[in-house]
Amino acid sequence: AQKVTQAQTEISVVEKEDVTLDCVYETRDTTYYLFWYKQPPSGELVFLIRRNSFDEQNEISGRYSWNFQKSTSSFNFTITASQVVDSAVYFCALSEAYSSASKIIFGSGTRLSIRP
Amino acid sequence: EAQVTQNPRYLITVTGKKLTVTCSQNMNHEYMSWYRQDPGLGLRQIYYSMNVEVTDKGDVPEGYKVSRKEKRNFPLILESPSPNQTSLYFCASSWGKPDTQYFGPGTRLTVL
Numbered sequence: 001a002q003k004v005t006q007a008q009t010e011i012s013v014v015e016k017e018d019v020t021l022d023c024v025y026e027t028r029d030t031t032y033y034l035f036w037y038k039q040p041p042s043g044e045l046v047f048l049i050r051r052n053s054f055d056e057q058n059e060i061s062g063r064y065s066w067n068f069q070k071s072t073s074s075f076n077f078t079i080t081a082s083q084v085v086d087s088a089v090y091f092c093a094l095s096e097a098y099s100s101a102s103k104i105i106f107g108s109g110t111r112l113s114i115r116p
Numbered sequence: 117e118a119q120v121t122q123n124p125r126y127l128i129t130v131t132g133k134k135l136t137v138t139c140s141q142n143m144n145h146e147y148m149s150w151y152r153q154d155p156g157l158g159l160r161q162i163y164y165s166m167n168v169e170v171t172d173k174g175d176v177p178e179g180y181k182v183s184r185k186e187k188r189n190f191p192l193i194l195e196s197p198s199p200n201q202t203s204l205y206f207c208a209s210s211w212g213k214p215d216t217q218y219f220g221p222g223t224r225l226t227v228l
Contacts, residue, residue: 037219
């Protein structure tokens with residue numbers, strides 16, 4: 001069965017610190033997709049990244065980077081030199097490509113607060 | 117502009133009074149989905165639709181109905197709302213199931 005665990009409920013750091021948000025997933029499929037979404041205080045859900053199970057290359061986009069490790073079933077998200085605008089709830093999600101059930105499973109989210 | 121729209125954005129109602137939350141997308145997406153967001157539980161999928169006239173249950177379908185008569189619309193129906201359906205609801209669409217989902221702005225529902 002699919003499962004996504006974001007064990008960190010809340011994280012608070014001071015601006016300019018680096019912070020890593022953990023995401024651990026469970027799936028029986030060999031082909032699947034992982035996502036990160038951001039939900040700022042305004043409430044909308046903003047797509048950040050999609051990664052398929054065959055691409056274990058780490059991704060960097062500005063201050064954001066993602067570390068995908070199939071060996072530990074993790075897809076962690078790091079913000080370097082955090083800024084107050086990074087304060088948001090971040091969700092990790094999993095979609096199995098060939099499962100007969102076309103569900104998409106989200107983690108419970110990590111609330112990140114960046115203090116000035 | 118590519119977007120997913122939901123209406124209403126805010127709704128306060130009473131137990132048992134049938135309501136419909138509309139969702140529409142202008143991107144010709146095949147996959148549409150409804151989620152509810154509750155504190156500590158993240159987003160949970162209520163129903164999804166792979167295409168017109170094809171719908172299936174997500175993880176928390178009890179108390180909800182959906183229909184997909186047109187590709188662009190995917191309304192969420194609460195036949196007899198109860199207080200435990202007080203939540204923030206999001207509609208989303210994508211080309212297919214594993215693709216990036218585009219979310220609507222959300223509907224905050226309160227059932228008294």
